Amino acid sequence: GVVPGPPTDLAVTEATKSYVVLSWKPPVQRGHEGVMYYVEKCLVGTDTWQRVNTGMPVKSPRFALFDLAEGKSYSFRVRSCNSAGVGESSEETGATTVGDRL
16 A cells, blocks of 8 residues: 655634634545545644544544644644555644634
């Protein structure tokens, strides 16, 4: 199998006090099967990336994150996965401060 490439055009499409919505485009290189996604967040000022959807990868190229601390800034990135493995991460987003409205 072919490990999928990184998703592209990752963007924060919505940000409120209680959640952030991300959307992206599927990877060009994805093998012959469907691809799913893991979303990761990083508190700005740290180097620690944390997988948000640990239990189950998402099938849709759109994801809402809850449980973010208001007033804190985060960067986000996404990894594609299939039965061959987990691919490289997308480019990370710029810092998004929770509570900002886009």
